[in-house]
Amino acid sequence: VGARLYWEVARRGFRRYATYRGATFGGVFTNTVFGFLRAYVLVALFAAVHRVGGYNISDALTYTFIVQGLIMPLYLWGWTEIADTVQTGQIATDLFRPLDYQLYWLSQDVGRATYHALLRGVPPFLLAALVFHLRLPVHPYTWIAFAVSVVLAVVVSFAMRFAANLSAFWFIDVRGVNTLASAMWTALSGFLIPIAFFPDAARTVIRTLPFVALIELPIDVFLERAVGSDVVRTLAVQAAWAVVLLAAGRAVLRSASTKLVVQGG
């Protein structure tokens, strides 16, 4: 009974976004334009230097367009759905439902991310491949590993957003916390530019943090910078962060619930 329920929730999550075709078109357009702008900056960089942090120009451009494709599946900015239910009080009824609150939202989010990965993630990459020389994996198994890695990245992203949203129990206006959190994971995930381009010390510190599980690690898999047992290790690191962050989210939920006061009845 349980699994079936969450499967349905995920399907709803997928379908909910599938209804906005205009938004999908507009979004693909925008993600592609930004991808091109960022690509030209890298082209200018690689005109002067042939290799940066182990990347050649093709690797760097491929990196950029995967990042552009991951923006929507990872949904890193501005997701306040749970915070909104805290503000309206709707969360009180949601918590009463006979299902696991975190798993419910996770299923919904995985459904949404699946839609966004297929319809928002793939097109910018294909469009860019018409203009730039992008790199595809050599080993067939890399595709599977990459898919798994992206799913894990979505779970890590969800876990972070879940916790950030629950801060609404302590802050009436969550925009501040959300913006700070978004700035942090945008800076430290590899979103801006490959982490490998950062100076040594910064790189070492950033790679001990969970944020690389969002962007750098999946792309390491795609670019086959991680091969063989390194792939397994990369996926294991992501999975570990997913578990730790989901557990942290549950802890936050528990302490938030003790603050919950339901009025009336």
Next chain:
Amino acid sequence: VDSRVAIYARLARSRIRGQTQYRLSFALSLLGTFFFTFLDFVTILVIFTHLPQLAGWTFPEIAFLYGSSYVTFKAADLAMTNLDRLPLLIRMGTFDQILTRPLGTLGQVMTSDIGLRQAASMAQGAAVFVYALSRLSIHWTIPRVAVFAASVVSAFFIFCAIFVATNAIAFWVMDAREIANSFTYGGQMVTQYPLNIFGLWFRRLLGFVIPLAFVAYFPALYVLGKHDPLGAPYVFRFLSPAVAAAAVLVTGGIWRVAIRRYRSTGS
């Protein structure tokens, strides 16, 4: 006219008061916005750890472009931020209320919310700009000061025009908001880098059809006394005010056509 300005001012003040009600959240929000927008500069910093010049431009020179582009863009964004809400106003039918009031439609949409967060991103751009000035020994002759001052005002109006024109698309295509972002926020990104790094078609479309080349690139060539790698006519360095005026005129026309086309969504 005086009383009308007073009404807009009062509307604007009430929105600001609304936002500053939750002080801690508001402070965090400003801080977050400051860092978030500064990340664009972090990318540039990281790039310059690998080379001394990007497409013929030094780090302080790009900081100069970045700073002037960010400050003028965010000033325009602050003035225009509510146009983002236009699709929502149309969908909710709220735009009907606006039409019935005895005030200008554009003015009302613009004061429906005041984005103080833009002030934080402006501060970030201003800080980078001050850094650029401290590292560049610009010989500030009177013509340079004049060209620079005129370019700042022009840049503000060009950005405003882009906001209005691209958001007017919402009157035709309801879900098109994201496309507007390509030209507004995307336009800002174009202007924080030297135009000569972009591919030919991007340069033509974003630099000249949408006249972003006149926001920072051409005036900066003049102020910094740089040779133009694109080899555009020298006079382009002085054209920003004329381009801005044209952009505002064209945009006013687009807005009026859009308003005439408007049909309520009902309800």
